[in-house]
Amino acid sequence: MGRYEDSKKWSGEKGKKFGHTGRVDPYQPEEGHEASLCTSCNALYQSKRWFVDEKLARALAGTDKVKEIICPTCRKIKDKYAEGILTLTGEFFKERKEEIVTLLKNEAARVGKRSVEDRIIQMTEEGKDKLVVETTTEKLAQRLGKAVYRAYKGELNIRWAEGNKFVRVNWSR
Numbered sequence: 001m002g003r004y005e006d007s008k009k010w011s012g013e014k015g016k017k018f019g020h021t022g023r024v025d026p027y028q029p030e031e032g033h034e035a036s037l038c039t040s041c042n043a044l045y046q047s048k049r050w051f052v053d054e055k056l057a058r059a060l061a062g063t064d065k066v067k068e069i070i071c072p073t074c075r076k077i078k079d080k081y082a083e084g085i086l087t088l089t090g091e092f093f094k095e096r097k098e099e100i101v102t103l104l105k106n107e108a109a110r111v112g113k114r115s116v117e118d119r120i121i122q123m124t125e126e127g128k129d130k131l132v133v134e135t136t137t138e139k140l141a142q143r144l145g146k147a148v149y150r151a152y153k154g155e156l157n158i159r160w161a162e163g164n165k166f167v168r169v170n171w172s173r
Helices: 054-060 072-079 091-095 097-114 138-152
Strands: 036-038 043-046 049-052 067-069 084-089 120-125 130-135 155-160 167-172
Touching (some): 043 054
Antiparallel strands (some): 036 043, 043 049, 120 130
């Protein structure tokens, strides 16, 4: 068989090839929560996905057609459950802090229009030259880091955790 052992073969089980088994998001709705409305942000859950439709949310609110719950993203924000952390540091950041924070907020708003699940939990200043941004998804932290890198260059380091459900993104200049 050459260099590979028989134990390295793919078993055929879903997710095992790439190490995705056992990875469950504790914030996803349980079975039977189809047609749900978030009481906090008015997001709707249908066909296993969250979306925003304000007109439909107003029409369905208070009726028995939807189950009123708090969506996973609002629960993550309330619990401060971050799946991505972006850290911005350096003298350049210190000089352009307001400009970079505006860029981050605009990028998060742009992403938020397409995906209800991608939101900033909080931005915490640690000293004059460091900002820590916690996000509800790992992809948003990565996207924000790449947006700052595209705009200002510098050094960007992205480190994924085992199982890809958490990421640390560090940018400095």
